[in-house]
Amino acid sequence: MIITTPQKPSPELWAYAGQLSEELGGRLVDRKQHSLTMLKKRYADDRLLVVDPSGLRYYEHSDEPLYFHPSMAYVRVKRLRKGERDPLMDISGCQQGDTVLDCTAGLGSDAIVFAYAVGKEGHVTAIESEPILCAVVRDGLKTYKTMHEDVNEAFRRIEMQCVNHRNYLQSLPDKSVDIVYFDPMFRKPVHESSALEPLRSVANADALDEETIRHAVRVARKSVVLKEHAASGEFERLGFACKHVNKIAYGVIKPT
Template identity: 55%
Template structure:
């Protein structure tokens, strides 16, 4: 992968590009007014990470649409919570202010943002992502993205993003050390993927959740282990979750295990 900037980069952008190239073991290349196509051809690499003044943009190839951090639906969901409306993930997980939440599949951190707002300043959300490029894009986004609402921006900043495989990380945790442990693996059936998740498919870890990992999550969780899947997915039964459809018309549902 190449890490570069837009044209006329600031010193901060150059520092960010150098830091990310070193972190990701990628080649740092000066832009010098070249198009992405020219860069990819001259450097012999298709994948590009471009540092702009406001965000990181990842291109799977110079002609592909960029992937970047944005709160998208999470922002809409948090605005509903602010108005006192319910969010199915918060209701079914039983998340309340002060809770410690472990999000085992961070992705774009949309669900982490909703948990972080619901758990509030006294709570905490740790967001695990196994894929280094995705983790870096989302970590920088959570640290820098400004929403129009200070309390929502604060919820983004409180999330602790970690580069880790959840199966390994859970084994290191003491019993009952989080209130809620959450899984949202890539759907077995991608047809029902949301428009915000499908762009990350090329970068994401597609592995199914392991039954042994669910057992570890039950040891680590004080109250709830919860998973998101397609409504009719056999994963709920295979992994021992009680299926909780959101609504009859929704393609997505949750599965819950209460451990208290």
């Protein structure tokens, strides 16, 4: 993987690119006046991470980059700011002060909503097993700014961890978090979601297994929640009761 910057990076940005190169094992390349296409051809590598002041952009076999944007999460949070309800927050039983473990962070959308809902007294840990995706989202959560400072503060409160979620769950004591949440890559993709295509190239596509769910139930005090396609058989396979159905469904397990 190539790691580069805009054509005239600041010393701070170049140093940050160097840190990411060490973290991700990429080749740090001085951009100079070269185009991204030229860099790909020169180094015979289609994987390219641009370290830009406006956020990280990752390209892989496409001209469409993967980058951080809150998208519908921001819309959902603005609804919460108005006192409206959010189905996931209701189904999970999320309240201010809760601790939440998002085991499949992806682009961080649900972690953002959880972080706003739990407030300053709560805590959200977002697990992402894929290093490039984790780096892109971690950077975005630290730097992205909306027009609402309380929303920006929610972004900054999220703790990103690059680790396998099963291993992380195994390390936790019983009843140590309030909510454990899973939003894996759907077994039956929503094909009209073309905006997710850059994500699919880097996301972990592995299905959840029963052992992971057992640890999640052991660790959670309030609920374990799974987001899946409404037609998925994952809820039945993994022991979840389906609580909300549209194109997207949520399943929940209430620990005893």
